[in-house]
Amino acid sequence: MADYDVLSELLVIFAVSIAVVFLFQKLRLPSIAGFLVAGALIGPYGLNLVSDLQQVQVLAEIGVVLLLFTIGVEFSLAHLTAARGLLLVSGPLQVGGVLLFVTFAGRLAGLPYGQAIFWGFLLSLSSTAIVLKVLTDRGESDSVHGRSTIGILIFQDLAVVPMMLVTPLLAGQAGDAMQELLLALAKSAGLVAVIVAAAWFLVPRLLEHIVRSRSRELFLLTIIVLCLGIAWLTSLAGLSLALGAFIAGLVISESEYSHQALAEVLPFRDSFNSLFFVSIGMLMDVRVLLAHPLLVTTLVGAVFVGKFITAAGPLVTIGHPPRSAVLAGVALAQVGEFSFILAQEGQQAGLLAGDPYQVFLAVSVLTMAVTPFLMQWAPKVARRAEAFQRLNRWFQGRTMAHVAQVESPHLRMKDHVIVVGYGLNGRNLARVLEETEIPYVVLDLDGDTVRRESRNGVPIYYGDATNPNVLRHMRIEDARILVLAMSDPFAARRAVQIARGLNPRLHIVVRTRYLKEMEDLHQLGADDVVPEEFETSIEIFALVLRTYNMPQGLIVQKAEQIRREGYALLRRSALPELAHHLRGGTLADVEVETCRIEEDSPAVGKTLEQLSIRPRAGASVIALTRGGVTESNPSQQVRLEVGDVVVLLGAREQIRRAIGLLADTKTD
16 A cells, blocks of 8 residues: 555644744734744644655655756846855855854864864854745845845855865864865765756756747656756765755746746746745744753854844945844844755764754754844834944945046936936936936936946946935935935835935935835835836736737727826826826816827828818827927927827816727728
8 A cells, every 4th residue: 555654744733833833924923933833833842743854855855956957947047146256255254264263262162173163153153044034025135135145145145065074073073084075075076066067058958948848747857857866966965955055046037938937837846935934934943942041042142143144244344234234144044944955964974963952953943943033123223223323434434535536527417316326217317317317416326327327427336325425416405306216115215315404405216116015115205106007007907908909099098097096106008298287177077188199000101280180089199209309389280190199188078089090090
């Protein structure tokens, strides 16, 4: 008879997880904490509903692999190159700082050098799975502190390899230690280089042939095989499976099929990833807490404080705002899942056994369980961090030094636009402002971007928009508009509050991802908030209506209706500014609509007099836009051309008939 033990245990895991996470959601608590609690309930130290913990851990590791794969797909080589400062400076400083701190504390506690250093290895790593899950759920992966956190996590994952190779040396089990270490590192680096080069050459060609088959199932299977296959091959080189999956994601991120690959893998990632958090919760042994309460709580507090300082300190050193450094420090203040793998190596080498191993598990699981709550409260802590005047003044001096290096006549302008963030939205806005000769300046916290774009003539400066001195240097008191186009929701809220205090007359436009953030931003002083979530829905229905050849006027009307119902914002509608102001003015009892003259319009080449719009439809032509220039009350002798926008005034039925004369082959 077939053995269905694994199936029954998975059923128990998911059923209990649903109940616990649902309760946590009702209490507005992080879902990750719910999975950890569910694991503690059904684990061997709880109700013991799951006996085969090893099988669950194997499935859980698949979840971590898929998580790192999707992060690699989204991260891309461009992001990895941009994060080289974090990989080469902040990452080594964070790991090295924890290592020195723990080694020193271990020696004071009487541990031998080998064990003290090994404890430093264990505690220097942070949880990639938990931190990335929280950052993704909160939409902060692309924020300043999100990118900083991910960069340091990548370095930690890379550091696992030499740590595992050094572990036997710390136990005194190797003969020629340095020679063996260098040889192992060289073999690992060589094998990884071969795998990555082969994947870069073969994967795009393979995916191209798979896509031609037009089989979704075949494409999905290929993506899974590539992810697990490359991860397995890199594990042969001594790297972790998760890091190999990240490399696989980077390879696929450079192809045009990356978005579809990501969409296909996400459901599997979320399902298996929940198993990882449950499996971590199963390791929780309450008896250890009861036996050593003071020791465990002291170690947990020391881990949080030590890792926070060693993570936030290097980020401030390389010029990150204190707020972002605090958020990243809190995110990295726990012990990571790769520490469990390293702990098993330490057990085999005799560096960690018995009670110390159980204490390590208790401390690690507790720090991981508390992390989602700390990250939820971190923004409040980050705001208070700015109250430390010495640190703030020191950072302001660093930031102002960066800004002063690029002093230029742009800083003496008036009625200008301050654009914060030079991503896709910031670049597009800057290009339009340049073409329309509207004065503007750009602020960004990416030093490489600032140096590159300033050489190209862009008036861009390094600075933090949450720093009042930086905004004053940008002449915010004389500016007309502030556009916050960055991806950091916390920085956006803080910048709105500070900017409104510096210039009460300033018009503030904020880009945000979600509708739920609109109310807070308006209360802080934002005039216009552009939620991408809402605007995307409008773009989608507009494209659908265009596909069905609906009149442009009807599409604009529907878009305006949804915007009025959702929020009072006109972003990029085809409706001319004149019509927008008329609609909001005293003519509330009539409609103001526009109609674009397309190539197949029956009105092309005809004059307004020939069309007889008012006698035939009852609506009036009150303006005509051609080539970006609007002429009010146009002459009846004007001959319409393709691309003209006719502004109509009248009752709804009158405008409908007028649009039929201008845009439909079926006229009255």
